[in-house]
Amino acid sequence: MTLDWSWISGHTDDLTTLTLSHLQAALTAVLLGLLISLPLAVVAHRVRPLRGFLLGISNVLFTIPSIAIFVLLLPVSGLTRTTTVIGLTIYTLVVLLRNTVEGLDSVPLKTKEAAKAMGTRPLRTLLTVELPLALPVIMAGVRIATVMSISLVSVATYIGDGGLGQLFTDGFQRNFPTPVIAGVALTILLAVAADALLVALQYVLTPWKRRRA
């Protein structure tokens, strides 16, 4: 199991393309997941009876095996990037929905009361008070969802997509370990880099959390 460095240097373009494609699939899924989770979380947070129902659905979706999800989506969207993204998005929901609801729950009642008493209307309170204060908990979810999606993209190799996952099948089929090792290394690197960027983003977005008196 030695690395064939000449294969790597001969395939830098392919590796770059696969890495970018991998990242794009994962990030699109997280962004879509966030777009779906935010309104659903607001509903789950405000309408107590719907809370268990919505969180339950996201839990059930999470239990479907990933390969099965892609297979189930084939009649709908075929062997495309769309199928990959839809599948990954479904998985992000379980974390993003739960964390966004919990983030909104964590906003102190006193602070919401203050916003109301100052004459802030509900939508503005949500956007300028509740969501910013829920941000640390939401961001914790975004970080998990991002790392999870980056590791899951490879599964989509079964439907002809899969970004860096293609290196695994390639290596296995030819009994040639170098692409497999390169794929694993790049996936890990991608996950670590994305997580670090999210930590930095959270730092920028939550200035009030920086200095503790």
Place this chain on the structure above:
Amino acid sequence: MIQFDAVHKRFPNGAEAVHDLSLDLPEGGVTVLVGSSGCGKTTTLRMINRMVEPTSGTIRVGGKDVQQQDAAELRRSIGYVIQQAGLFPHRTVLDNVATVPLLLGHGRKQARARAAGLLETVGLAADVGKRYPHQLSGGQQQRVGVARALAADPPVLLMDEPFGAVDPVVRSQLQDELLRLQEELNKTIVFVTHDIDEAVRLGDRIAVFRTGGHLVQCSSPTELLARPADDFVAGFLGAERGLKLLSLRTLAAVPQGPAPGGGGTWTLVLDEARKPLHWASEDGEVPVRPLKDTDSLLSALNESVASPTGLIARVDAAGTLTGVSSRDDIHSHAGQAHSEARVAA
């Protein structure tokens, strides 16, 4: 300025918070709502800016029925100081104070300039504006809460136990500051507290509530202390009711004479600027707390009881001795204060 007309509030669980309240609060001055917890005083306050809706009856602010107004716009026109400040943890102090001007559509720059001016008004240094609420002490947070409520210059200010969460020393400072601010701004203030001493200190009028949301008495502090409407009010005012009345009077009218020099057992020792230092005798020294004309009759009585000679040291604004007053003179003025209060009430 604020009128309650046959207002009832019953919560969904059936509890009656406010029972048939009719009350007229004139413009200007501080009205304190007092009573033990669950007496409906906070509910009464919160109905003014529609944080709580009455079950029946009408509430008017400046002649206009609050129910007929847009709730958010109404709240922007009424300052509200919340228990334990209730500041926005994610906004700087300056932006906290600028909240209502921004909601009213003022430019950010203008709103912040106004906020910076208000920090000074409530006695905070300008650099506090850049900090976040959690970096401030409880007393500072409370001052920011007052500044935020004043930001849009509302004619009415609602204060819900604003000084309940700070220590007694800071509390007393904040009370002084509020009185000073009120002198300057003359707002119509409605103040909720369960502390009768705070009510006597701050109120131009005190409204006493009894459990079940019944208003028992609403009158000036002097009248309340001299003539409580019933046993409930008398009990709420406490056993030191007679002394509390003296806290409302200054000792300016109490006559003063020359300080005892050598010869007697005790001598009042002064420094070179004629500021009283302590009482001295062969047996030792007793500290003295000199009083100004603006100090209360209650503090004079207290000081005379503790003084080894029964005399209190009187000083002018600069702290220079002007004379001494006797326990007997203070006592007779205390009695006179009570008989005057009874006649006036």
